[in-house]
Amino acid sequence: DIQMTQSPSSLSASVGDRVTITCRASQSISTYLNWYQQKPGKAPKLLVYAASNLQSGVPSRFSGSGSGTDFTLTISSLQREDFATYYCQQSYDTLMYTFGQGTKLEIK
């Protein structure tokens, strides 16, 4: 199975900050990498797919990059509504799309 490791596990930041979350795969997954945002009590929401493609309706302050084993999600200027937990997900393994452990983004 492909293991996904995110860092950091938690992060404190202020409104307006630039934030980067990292995700590493245990083997090369090309660009089969997605990012989700989850707020308490809600289902996950797709933000970025195929490593760098913004899902429709997602603000342009979100961006993704990377290929192979190393990926990043960047929020260019944090807004209050961005404080949430973020998950990476590999979709290289057919219909066994494992997640990273999550990164909780909190207000400083």
Next chain:
Amino acid sequence: EVQLVESGGDLVQPGGSLRLSCAASAFTFSSYAMGWVRQAPGKGLEWVSGIGQSGGTTYYADSVKGRFTISRDNSKNTLHLQMNSLRAEDTAIYYCARVITYRSDYWGQGTLVTVSS
């Protein structure tokens, strides 16, 4: 608008069984792969199982292999997860998710499964 509505979550004793359902609407259900994802209380997301468009191919996490069975009824636009030999560690919110080109773009609101005596 695309909708996924899970049902069937309940309190069940260890060793018991439960069948979850996910009713899909506003899209051509038979054209999409589907998956089940769970989230234990206070924990992260875990991909549990996936199924191809026709139902002919199924995939399971090691943690549920041999105990859970995913299936679909394309005539009724419904996804199922049959869960047997339930354990305390299966306690979680279970989400169904639509799969399109290697990503899950729509999710249900989740249904809570609690395994406890």
